[in-house]
Amino acid sequence: MKLDEVVITKAIIENFTKLFVEYTDVDVAIAGAGPAGMVAAKELAENNVKTVIFERKLSVGGGMWGGGAMFPLIVVQKEGKEILEEYNIKTEQYVPNYYYANSVESVAKITSGACDAGAKIFNLISVEDVMIRGEDKRITGLVLNWSAVELAKLHVDPITIRAKLVIDATGHAAEVCNVVLNKIPGAQLKTKTGKIVGELPMWADIGEKALVENTVEVYPGLIVAGMAANAVLGSPRMGPIFGGMLISGKQAAKVAMDLLKS
Ligand code: 48H
Numbered sequence: 001m002k003l004d005e006v007v008i009t010k011a012i013i014e015n016f017t018k019l020f021v022e023y024t025d026v027d028v029a030i031a032g033a034g035p036a037g038m039v040a041a042k043e044l045a046e047n048n049v050k051t052v053i054f055e056r057k058l059s060v061g062g063g064m065w066g067g068g069a070m071f072p073l074i075v076v077q078k079e080g081k082e083i084l085e086e087y088n089i090k091t092e093q094y095v096p097n098y099y100y101a102n103s104v105e106s107v108a109k110i111t112s113g114a115c116d117a118g119a120k121i122f123n124l125i126s127v128e129d130v131m132i133r134g135e136d137k138r139i140t141g142l143v144l145n146w147s148a149v150e151l152a153k154l155h156v157d158p159i160t161i162r163a164k165l166v167i168d169a170t171g172h173a174a175e176v177c178n179v180v181l182n183k184i185p186g187a188q189l190k191t192k193t194g195k196i197v198g199e200l201p202m203w204a205d206i207g208e209k210a211l212v213e214n215t216v217e218v219y220p221g222l223i224v225a226g227m228a229a230n231a232v233l234g235s236p237r238m239g240p241i242f243g244g245m246l247i248s249g250k251q252a253a254k255v256a257m258d259l260l261k262s
Contacts (some may be wrong), residue, residue, distance in 0.1 A: 023052045023120050028076035028256050029142050029163035030054070031056025031127040031176050034062020034227025034243055037169030038110050039083070040256070041119035047166070053169075056126040056147045062171055063227075068240030072103045080243020081130045082134035083250070086186070087113045106242075126150045127170070130179055131160055132221075137184050139166050142176075165256050167223045169249070172199060172237075174228035180219050189218045189232065197234025199227075207238035215251040217259060225252035234235060 030037045030045050033055035044051040059065070067073045077086060081091045081099040087109040091099040095186035114121065128150065129143035145158040168176035177196055179188050200207075207230055214229035224232050226245045238244060 009036060012208040014122040020122070023050075023122070024060060024161045026050045026052050026161065026163050027053075028165045028167060029161060030167040030169050031142065032056075032062065032169040032171060032226075032228075033060035033111075033121055033123070034169060034171055034226060035064050035106075036228075036252065037062075037167065038114045038121075039246050040117075040167055040169065040225055041121070041249075041254030042110075042114040042117040043116065043250055044256060045117035045119040045207060047253075049253075049257065050261065052163075053114070053119060053121045054125045054127055054142065054144060055121060055123045056121060056150075060111050060121060060123060064103055064107050064110075064245075065243060066223065067103040073100045074103045074106055074240055074242045075100050076246070077241040080241075080246050083243070083246040124148065127176060128158055128179075129164070129183065130166065130176060132184060136220045137187070139163075139180070139219065141184050142166060161223075165221055165223060165259060166219075167225050167252050167256065168232075169225045169252070170212040171227045171233055174224065174231045177224060177228065177232050180222060187219065190216065191218065191233055191251060193234075196232050199231040200234060200236040202239055202262065203236035204238040204241055207236035208241060208244040210235035211244035211248040212251050215248045215255060217255060223255050224261075225249060225254050 003145040027050040030053040033053045041051050076099050086135050087111045091101045124147045125144050125145045127142050130139050131141035133140045141162040143158045149156045218224045
């Protein structure tokens with residue numbers, strides 16, 4: 001049978017549109033497909049929570065690909081190793097409680113885990129704003145545009161999806177939390193200052209431990225996860241140890257599921 005390029009084109013456009021329309025109304029929308037966002041997505045989808053991730057870049061994986069200073073290995077502690085093993089990622093012990101894994105294998109298998117669980121990942125789409133409703137100006141969705149539009153600095157109006165909850169997993173920049181503070185008059189985050197406290201200098205032990213308790217609903221309808229959680233709540237960065245990101249992803253899913261039930 002001869003191949004017809006127009007059939008290929010229709011297969012892509014028709015099916016992308018169908019899928020995207022299905023995901024304009026979800027339980028949980030996640031901004032950012034780094035390790036924290038993707039682990040959260042897997043946990044949620046596995047529990048039949050309709051979950052979508054929007055990722056600005058062409059590739060998912062955030063800061064995990066590059067390991068530490070482009071040496072493609074990540075380090076995790078015992079709890080992190082156990083999560084990597086859930087994804088079938090090979091780990092080796094270096095010294096007690098320090099394990100390492102290949103960063104490329106880690107991204108590939110974490111991505112695969114999220115997809116297999118049923119989470120939908122849309123790449124090349126940037127979250128540029130939030131949708132709000134009600135007296136408490138609750139977050140009720142995300143405002144999206146093609147990353148190409150953002151990169152080209154074109155003025156093209158965005159589109160919107162509705163979500164019962166949003167997770168800000170955008171890493172150091174905590175972009176969704178910044179939007180909330182910059183655009184919602186009088187918005188207060190549930191942090192000690194009501195604002196983004198800001199990330200503290202490197203202190204791996206404290207930074208890793210802080211991640212679980214920093215993974216909270218910081219604003220009505222908005223949960224913060226991963227590096228964004230430490231940036232918003234004011235805890236240290238931790239360098240190329242990734243256990244906390246994975247644990248925070250799981251915690252974000254738990255917080256979301258508890259909120260969806262309440
Ligand atoms: C769509 C967006 C937007 C947007 C950003 O940076 P990440 O890997 O984030 P985490 O929290 O999963 O992991 C953090 C980790 O990679 C890290 O940076 C560590 C451990 N640092 C320690 C240290 O000391 O420096 O992924 C975030 C993702 C990226 O893929 C972005 O492209 C994406 O979010 N993103 N996607 N819309 N507005 N903003």
